[in-house]
Amino acid sequence: MADPKNLDSEETVDPTGAGKSDLKPEVKKPVRKEREVPTVPVNLNEKSEQLSSFLESNCPENISAFIGAEADIVTITVDKKNLIDACNYLKNDNNLQFNYLSLVTVVDYEAISETFELNYHLVSLKFRQKIAVKCNLSVNDLSIPSISEIWTTANWFERESHDLFGVIFEGHPNLAPLLLYEEFEGFPGRKSFPFHDYQEW
Numbered sequence: 283m284a285d286p287k288n289l290d291s292e293e294t295v296d297p298t299g300a301g302k303s304d305l306k307p308e309v310k311k312p313v314r315k316e317r318e319v320p321t322v323p324v325n326l327n328e329k330s331e332q333l334s335s336f337l338e339s340n341c342p343e344n345i346s347a348f349i350g351a352e353a354d355i356v357t358i359t360v361d362k363k364n365l366i367d368a369c370n371y372l373k374n375d376n377n378l379q380f381n382y383l384s385l386v387t388v389v390d391y392e393a394i395s396e397t398f399e400l401n402y403h404l405v406s407l408k409f410r411q412k413i414a415v416k417c418n419l420s421v422n423d424l425s426i427p428s429i430s431e432i433w434t435t436a437n438w439f440e441r442e443s444h445d446l447f448g449v450i451f452e453g454h455p456n457l458a459p460l461l462l463y464e465e466f467e468g469f470p471g472r473k474s475f476p477f478h479d480y481q482e483w
Contacts, residue, residue: 322352322353323353324351324352324353324354325353325354326351326354326355326356327354329409329410329411330351330354330355330356330411333356333411333413334349334351334356336377336378337349337356337358340375340377341358341371342367342371344364344367345360345364345367345368345371346360346361346364347359347360347364347368348360352414355412355413355414356412356413356414357413357414357415357416358372358413358414358415358416359415359416359417359418360415360416360417361417362417362419362425362426362427365415365417365426365427365429366427366429366432368415369402369415369429369432369433370432372404372413372415373404373432373433378406378409378411379406379407379408379409380404380405380406380411380413381405381406381407381408382404382405382406382407382433382435383402383403383404383405383429383432383433383435383436383439384403384404384405384435385401385402385403385439386400386401386402386403386436386439386440386442386443387400387401387403387443388400388401388443388446388447388449389401390447390472390473392421392472392473392474393473393474396420396421396422397418397419397420397421398418398419398421398424398447398449399416399417399418399419400416400417400418400419400426400443400449401414401415401416402414402415402416402417402429402436419449424447424448424449424450425449425450425451425452426449426450426451426452427451427452427453428440428451428452428453428454430451430453430454430455431453437454437455437456438460440454440457441454441456441457441458441459441460442460442461444457444460445459445460445461445462446461446470446472447472448472
């Protein structure tokens with residue numbers, strides 16, 4: 283039998299739980315870490331090393347090219363005013379013969395450096411070599427000469443880049459939309475494009 287003197291000190295339990303507080307304990311959110319941008323070390327094979335050395339020694343001075351490398355491919359970075367000369371050299375030099383344009387890509391660095399980087403991926407079918415030509419464009423001037431007269435495959439690649447990023451290829455025979463329709467507003471390839479705000483109908 284309970285001691286009546288200790289009744290006031292004993293804890294009473296409410297089976298309904300009505301007396302409990304509705305406040306939930308504060309949960310601390312985990313601190314979000316900065317995303318690390320993965321990097322790929324340069325790993326050129328012997329043929330690519332020879333190509334890089336050849337370009338370092340023989341690339342015409344008027345092109346003012348910077349010879350570099352990314353991952354397993356040699357790169358040549360030029361100003362857009364020298365793009366046509368650089369492409370003609372890479373295609374027509376007997377020691378190079380980059381006669382196939384496999385791809386044109388645009389990389390959006392608008393938020394970082396207010397630039398867009400164009401990459402022209404070339405292949406020499408004769409020598410089984412590859413190279414990437416790079417050009418950087420200011421977001422305030424996205425015009426660059428068309429290379430569609432050098433490689434016909436550039437025609438559709440440039441139209442695609444114009445559709446998605448708004449790059450203007452001067453001298454292109456027909457920059458009509460390839461992937462989008464005429465009334466489409468904006469450039470959906472850009473990181474700044476408001477995908478969640480866009481309404482199709």
